[in-house]
Amino acid sequence: MIHQEIANYRLASQKLLKQNQNTPQEIVQHLGAIQAQDYAMAKWAIGSRCNATEKEIEEAINSGKIIRTHILRPTWHFVSADDIYWMLDLSRAQVKRLFTSSARQHGYDEKKLDQVNSSIEKLLSGNNHLTRDEIMQELNIKKASGDLSPVIIMMNAELEGLVCNGKMKGKQISYALLEERVSKPKTTLTKEEALAKLAKRYFESHGPATLLDFSWWSGFPPTAARLAINTIESELYSIEIDNQKYWFGTNFTEVDNFCESVHFLPAFDEILISYKTREASILLEHQSKAFTNNGIFKPIILENGKVIGTWKRTIKKDHAKIETQFFSDLDENKKSTLFKAIKPFENYLETKISIK
Template sequence: MIPEIRLLSQQLVKPRFKEPKELVSWMGAVQAQDYRMVKWALGIRLKSATLTTIDEAYQRGDILRTHVMRPTWHLVPAEDIRWMLKLSSQRIIKACDSFARGNGVVIPESIFTKANNLFEKVLEGNNHLTKQELETEVVKAGILPDSPRIGYLFTRAEQEGIICSGADKDGKATYALLEERAPAAKELHKEEALALLAKRYFTSHSPASLSDFVWWSGLPVREARQAIGAIESELNKDKFASQELFIHQQWDKKFRNKDVLHFMPPFDEYLISYKDRTAVMDKEHHPKAFNNFGIFYPVILYNGRIVGNWKKVEKKGGITFDTSFFVECPDLDKELLEKAADRYRTFLGKSIKK
């Protein structure tokens, strides 16, 4: 039952949204380490979308990519970025500082201030710059001489609301000023922000546990409990095996899944947003989907379960796919595999090669 409800909650069956911004708002945030493949994570959940649909949303600034909630990349709606940063920025700054010190890197606060001032100067007027271009500006200004440490300046500037993602430039991601990319929105009190974050998570990720929500949101357990308590009237509590899970009342109880198969991108929310992933794949198969260093692989989703891996192969005549299964699926209709492959080709705007 858990996989069936999650398929619906995560818009992997019966998708309700056409626009990327609507989908990202529904999801709360979408983890986005792999900049190219996170676009497919959106495309697979929309009613009808191509890579162009997603790219246009990026160019307009409807959705932004930044470090938020945890010290990792996420997509968030432009109108939500400020209150989400306010909830998580101090935690992320502390985590990044601790990581830096652990690697022998100590950056004085004066350096961060100089970098922020530089970013405001060189990005002003919607002058979006790639990471490499911005690194060149930092070195030229004499702020820091080497690339590995410069990354800490970018993350800190994100947390302080100076920079965020800009429009793509020649297929490359860029940085832009947050003030120019996301006009100021109404501020939320912390209690309102916690409640909204919990609502977004449990409507889009149900069924899920407290520990799942803590993992996804990066919140301390106390604040996560407070957030859940704020929307308690909207949640049902159920026991699944020995685990207590919350299900948002918004899910369609009359819906019945038909056979569904998706080629899922790496780092997809269907796996990465839960602390406990055993509801959708047996623990013995976890190394086939992700490793101990936090790297997630492309996987095949079949009727709510993770059953195999896939890889895109580009050839002169078009795109083909290598697939392998670590779970036996005797009833799997090969036509479902072809439909999943064709959907990805269509998303990319590539020719079909069978």
């Protein structure tokens, strides 16, 4: 393996290189966690890796097989119901530290947050799914410009394992009690066991990747990441390229270095966002066109594992409109060939697509 091949190997690890028969929940469980603040695009992150339609993925989320909550880093992720409790237990403290100061500035110390959680538990008890606005209304917390109280309250409730996403209410996401959606496991992991499990899951599904890549993705500092890797070192393969060690799973399958592939991937997709540095997939000169310094990622077009442009979609009444922007000029024949790769997205949406 050489540095130029890493992107193609990552496609294989992330289940993008070949078609598979995995369910949406299996895709999420394989990846460990999928960043999901952009709900619509996060569903396509799952759909682009299996044959499920958007409706089928929505059903997996509505039924509680896939959970959307704050975990790992201070943003939403999709996680499998099978992983929600141990992963929450592992990452809760580190994420809470990042918003504790803001919570106090808004008048919420631990005692007050516990009181609010008790009220939320009563509101949602009995599978009563409510939107954030409905919860705030019941708590008599009025909307105010610049007031982060609703965000702080619900993020804390998620991190404490009290709530997670409920069933969709039209186009609005609701909240439900986590224990009413997913039963608590009978056994628990130590922090060391959980971090080692998370590291193994990451390198098997995202490798080849570095220690700093795992540290970034997991939210844990490099010292903790190193300890986790030391624990599972015998369960991984590694390779050193340009004095940098890359780790990957032992079940890794050799891939054709010249395998042709084109993918239209969503904003915030794991293929870019899950790595500390992204030069393996996108040239430095193009990175500002695909993501910003403050963490906004655009939907991307990959050819053979390399980002060659961006795209956006507009949902119409009877079709979806796709507009593309390539980093270099392409002739019409080349574009026509690339545009064939939008077919999986058309199948996923179950609607016609116009693309230009």
